[in-house]
Amino acid sequence: MADAPVPAAFAAHDHRQCAGTVLARAEALCATRGLRLTPVRRRTLEILLEAHRALGAYEVLERLKADGFGGAPPVAYRALEFLAALGLVHRIRRLNAFAACMHPGEAHQALFLICRSCNALAELPGAALRSALDAAAAATGFSVERASLEAVGLCPACRAAAA
Amino acid sequence: MADAPVPAAFAAHDHRQCAGTVLARAEALCATRGLRLTPVRRRTLEILLEAHRALGAYEVLERLKADGFGGAPPVAYRALEFLAALGLVHRIRRLNAFAACMHPGEAHQALFLICRSCNALAELPGAALRSALDAAAAATGFSVERASLEAVGLCPACRAAAA
DNA sequence: ACAGTGCATGTTATGGTATAACGCCAGAAA
DNA sequence: TTTCTGGCGTTATACCATAACATGCACTGT
Known part of the structure; x- marks a missing residue:
């Protein structure tokens, strides 16, 4: 229940690696809970990890569309909501945006x-x-x-x- | 710098009185800073105090319109922004709404x-x-x-x- | 194999929130 | 008076979010 050691915060770090770790964590989390990390959901998480910053739902949507996924807002919002419920993604209300969680774990x-x-x-x-x-x-x-x-x-x- | 004693929070209290106090406080605050508590701004604050709950900008706008003030969104947003900058009104991002501050003071x-x-x-x-x-x-x-x-x-x- | 069931995705349409940009006017300042 | 500033009003538009319905796939039990 204690806080994680120290976040990357504003320091530089290896995006490639943190993204890989988080994706693996996401796979595992879904598996243990009997949930499905479908292509849209997985790609949505990847997009946020790649951006490595907060993205608006419509920005996510644009990128999903570019990858051949459905181009209407609910597609993005549903994926984001799913990921947020699992704690893999956080919603930042001040920005009306979403960001991948950098150290996902239980609540x-x-x-x-x-x-x-x-x-x-x-x-x-x-x-x-x-x-x-x-x-x-x-x-x-x-x-x-x-x-x-x-x-x-x-x-x-x-x-x-x-x- | 210490916190105020105890907030009304969820307990019942005298709206009429708290509204009067806050309005007087607002007048004083503007006076000392050389700012103008114009009719729109004053009425906006009153509306929030009367509602005694968080209101969306468009709800505030409706009531302003009913009172003969301009009916376009910027009118409400500008007044709300002004009041928020003075700490007389708070913006609640989670609700996309605004509420009058119940105990306005310096920061x-x-x-x-x-x-x-x-x-x-x-x-x-x-x-x-x-x-x-x-x-x-x-x-x-x-x-x-x-x-x-x-x-x-x-x-x-x-x-x-x-x- | 088959039908039934549940969940995920796709689509259309709409509603709600917020701001840019411009013009006008009143009061203070020169 | 002229000039400047700040506040207000208006139009238009951008941005954020969800309701409601349709389609389709995968799994389950028979």
């Missing part, structure tokens, strides 16, 4: 940092924050089911550039 | 609890949570400017009803 709370200058997106483990949130909510009798933790600001690179 | 962090059953909305002080968030972000070199903390779940009344 975890994500915390997003969005750079307003370069649009970089980092996903941090937010379990600790979530616990605090749950506690605050519980004090009013409210039970939390899902939470969005999203912050806008400047990433290290843009801060340096602005200085 | 404060709101935490929203949204009941998925009855759509009730509570605003809690989120300064503590925000500090934790800032710290987590700072560890990656990111500087937070604004944050959305929104949770979906069941309010006390709906929990009781579901049991």
Whole structure:
């Protein structure tokens, strides 16, 4: 239940490898739950992993269409919804966009940092924050089911550039 | 910098009074900053206070139109944006909606609890949570400017009803 | 093999949210 | 008065999201 060690965040890393790992993880997750990682779903996840940033549903859709999949919005939204339900993809409400989860595992709370200058997106483990949130909510009798933790600001690179 | 004592949250309270207080606060805030609480802006805030719940921009627009103000979307969005910048109104991204702030003061962090059953909305002080968030972000070199903390779940009344 | 069932995909149509871009006007400043 | 600024109004359009229905495939039980 503890947070993962440390996220790649804004540091450079090997996209190829993280994508491969996540895809393998997705396969396994579907297999154990008797769900199907169909071509559209798999391709949708790949698209998000390749982009390595948040994409709007219509951007995903464009790429799916280019790959010969159905070109109407519900196609993309359904795949994204499926992946989000499994925690393989996160929805970033502030951006009306979706991003592949960088460290998918059983239920975890994500915390997003969005750079307003370069649009970089980092996903941090937010379990600790979530616990605090749950506690605050519980004090009013409210039970939390899902939470969005999203912050806008400047990433290290843009801060340096602005200085 | 400490959180306000305790929010009305889901408890009943006197709308008339809280609305009056907030409006007075808004007047004062604009005066001290040399900003203008114009008729549209004032009415927009009143509408949100009267509704006492989150309203979509188009709902606000309808009511503005009924009061003789311009009926095109930018009119509502501009007023809402102005009020949000002053912290008099909060934008709830999860709902694509806006709600009057229940305890406006200088910069404060709101935490929203949204009941998925009855759509009730509570605003809690989120300064503590925000500090934790800032710290987590700072560890990656990111500087937070604004944050959305929104949770979906069941309010006390709906929990009781579901049991 | 066959029919029945459930799930995934595809398609059409529509609804909801948000902003760009321009023109006008009033009040402050020169 | 002229000029400048900020706020408002309007048109038009872009962008985001889902309802509702049709098609088809894979699996199950007989």
